[in-house]
Amino acid sequence: MSELSVGQLKGLTVNNNTITIPSGHKLVQSGMTVQTVQRLSSNYGTVSTAAYNNSSSNLVQIPDHYIDITTKYANSRIKVTASFDNVGPNQQHTYTDLRRSVSGGSFVSMSDTYRSNTVIDSLASYHAISGTLAEHTSVVFIIDSPNVSAGTTIRYQVYMGSWAGGTVIFGGWNDNARSLAVLIAEEIAA
Numbered sequence: 001m002s003e004l005s006v007g008q009l010k011g012l013t014v015n016n017n018t019i020t021i022p023s024g025h026k027l028v029q030s031g032m033t034v035q036t037v038q039r040l041s042s043n044y045g046t047v048s049t050a051a052y053n054n055s056s057s058n059l060v061q062i063p064d065h066y067i068d069i070t071t072k073y074a075n076s077r078i079k080v081t082a083s084f085d086n087v088g089p090n091q092q093h094t095y096t097d098l099r100r101s102v103s104g105g106s107f108v109s110m111s112d113t114y115r116s117n118t119v120i121d122s123l124a125s126y127h128a129i130s131g132t133l134a135e136h137t138s139v140v141f142i143i144d145s146p147n148v149s150a151g152t153t154i155r156y157q158v159y160m161g162s163w164a165g166g167t168v169i170f171g172g173w174n175d176n177a178r179s180l181a182v183l184i185a186e187e188i189a190a
Contacts, residue, residue: 032189034076039067041084041181044171051165052095054121056109058161059097062086062170065158067183074149075190080110080156081141084181088128089166095122096138101155102148109159110142122161135172137179143188156185 028034043064050058065084080098088094099107111123123140138160146154158181160168172178 028073028189030189033186034072034189035069035187037067037069037185039183041065041183042171042178043181044169044178046167046169047160049089049160049162049165049168052093052121052161052163056095056097056112056121056159056161059095059109059122059159060161061099062158062160065170065181065183066155067185068153068155069185069187070153071148071150071187073187073189075145075147077188077190078144078146078154078156079141079184079186079188080144081139081184082156082158082181083137083139083183084158084170085135085137085172085179086160087135087169088126088162089168090164092166093125093127093163094138094168095161095163096124096126096140097122097159098140098142099157099159100144100146101157102146103153104155107157107159110144110156113144114142135169154185156183158183 041064047060047062049060052058069078098110100110101107111120124138126136162168171181
């Protein structure tokens with residue numbers, strides 16, 4: 001089944017205020033969600049992080065916390081949401097970012113791409129209360145404009161870091177407290 005954008009309807013005849021869409025076609029307009037993909041991950045563990053030092057290049061990939069989407073249309077926007085539990089080392093400030101890879105290429109930071117100034121250094125951050133080691137849920141989301149052609153596969157990957165470096169626990173606190181990571185990508189027609 002092929003799809004028509006509103007712009008492709010120019011020149012069609014309207015009879016009695018009704019447009020007949022040819023068999024095998026459907027109408028898609030700008031701003032419309034054309035597909036939604038969800039990926040769940042039960043993966044948990046630890047990653048070693050370098051001292052963050054306000055540099056997003058010091059963030060590391062969280063294993064298995066990614067989602068792939070293959071575009072149906074050119075120049076679509078992609079809304080990405082990720083939610084997962086984690087614990088930073090020694091009550092440190094932790095940082096979370098989403099990174100985009102187009103067709104298996106290198107990853108590009110979403111916080112670096114969309115920030116208004118260099119003071120912004122992640123999509124989400126968390127600082128534990130002094131003297132506590134608290135698990136928390138990171139929720140990050142963004143509407144990305146990767147400007148790619150139809151049929152392009154895009155991967156969005158979760159990256160994390162901690163202020164002074166150390167071990168970040170992801171996917172829960174311990175074997176009795178594991179949580180599912182939920183990642184959702186929606187393609188929005190341009």
